[in-house]
Amino acid sequence: xxxxxxxxxxxxxxxxxxxxxxxxxxxxxxxxxxxxxxxxxxxxxxxxxxxxxxxxxxxxxxxxxxxxxxxxxxxxxxxxxxxxxxxxxxxxxxxxxxxxxxxxxxxxxxxxxxxxxxxxxxxxxxxxxxxxxxxxxxxxxxxxxxxxxxxxxxxxxxxxxxxxxxxxxxxxxxxxxxxxxxxxxxxxxxxxxxxxxxxxxxxxxxxxxxxxxxxxxxxxxxxxxx
Numbered sequence: 001x002x003x004x005x006x007x008x009x010x011x012x013x014x015x016x017x018x019x020x021x022x023x024x025x026x027x028x029x030x031x032x033x034x035x036x037x038x039x040x041x042x043x044x045x046x047x048x049x050x051x052x053x054x055x056x057x058x059x060x061x062x063x064x065x066x067x068x069x070x071x072x073x074x075x076x077x078x079x080x081x082x083x084x085x086x087x088x089x090x091x092x093x094x095x096x097x098x099x100x101x102x103x104x105x106x107x108x109x110x111x112x113x114x115x116x117x118x119x120x121x122x123x124x125x126x127x128x129x130x131x132x133x134x135x136x137x138x139x140x141x142x143x144x145x146x147x148x149x150x151x152x153x154x155x156x157x158x159x160x161x162x163x164x165x166x167x168x169x170x171x172x173x174x175x176x177x178x179x180x181x182x183x184x185x186x187x188x189x190x191x192x193x194x195x196x197x198x199x200x201x202x203x204x205x206x207x208x209x210x211x212x213x214x215x216x217x218x219x220x221x222x223x224x225x226x
Contacts, residue, residue: 011043013050015175015224016201023054024195035061041197044117051116052177052197057081062105071119072096073156075179075217079110088128093148095119095127113179118222123151131158141165153221161185161216166209175223176200183214202226 012019021041028037032047035058044050050070057063057079074081074094081088083102088094096102098119127149136144142165146158153174161183178185178198185192187206192198200206202225 009043009046011040012199013042013044015199016226018201018204019197019199020190020192021197022193022195023197024193028056031055031063033061033063036063042199048117050118051114052118053114055112055114057104057106057110057112059109060107061109062103065101065103067099067101068096068116069098070117070121071098071123072100073115073118075113077111077113077181080106080108081110081112082106086128089130089132091130091132093127093129093131095125095149097124097126100126113217120151120154123154125149125151136160141167143167154219155221156217156219159216159218161210161214163210163212167207169205169207171203171205172200172220173203174221174225175202175204177219177222179217181215181217183210183212185214185216186210199223 019042023039023041026039028039031038037056039054040051041054042052076088076090076092078090081092081104083104085102098121129148131146134146136146139145139159142162144160148156148158150156180192180194180196182194185196185208187208189206202223
């Protein structure tokens with residue numbers, strides 16, 4: 001990656017390295033807006049650039065109006081998130097394209113998984129999906145899949161694993177990123193309870209499986225190839 005960010009600002013910004021974070025064990029840190037706290041997972045700059053984090057809004061809090069130079073991707077984990085375009089309950093998946101602008105807020109409070117400034121400039125699709133009501137599709141073996149977004153070789157989905165399911169060993173072209181939403185995800189390297197965030201680099205390999213019903217958010221093909 002270009003060496004354009006002060007090293008002190010960067011966090012987990014070496015995309016050639018595997019990163020595993022159990023977010024439940026992290027402390028919340030403040031943001032420039034009262035009532036909004038974050039758990040940073042990966043960061044280019046302190047308050048801008050390519051960023052992945054959990055974000056918690058207290059009831060009746062808001063964030064200042066802002067623009068997304070290279071897009072914003074949100075999964076609502078709890079509560080109701082809102083902006084001038086609508087209200088988005090638990091399970092909502094949002095994509096705001098490069099150059100979009102909004103002023104987010106919440107009345108009852110909410111918890112979000114947020115990815116900023118990570119879109120291809122040509123990926124201009126605006127997306128709102130209510131995953132609580134969208135259809136699950138058959139996947140490989142006993143898996144069920146809910147596609148959320150695809151652009152060229154980048155793919156994002158929810159995947160539902162039934163208890164005891166095992167997937168064939170495979171490599172991740174363009175890397176793989178996982179947020180465990182329910183249950184415990186497993187592979188030969190460890191166990192990852194709900195709230196775990198796992199980022200695996202280009203051409204990494206693993207043999208995933210579960211012992212209990214498990215749901216993950218997963219994105220593949222989006223990380224640097226070198």
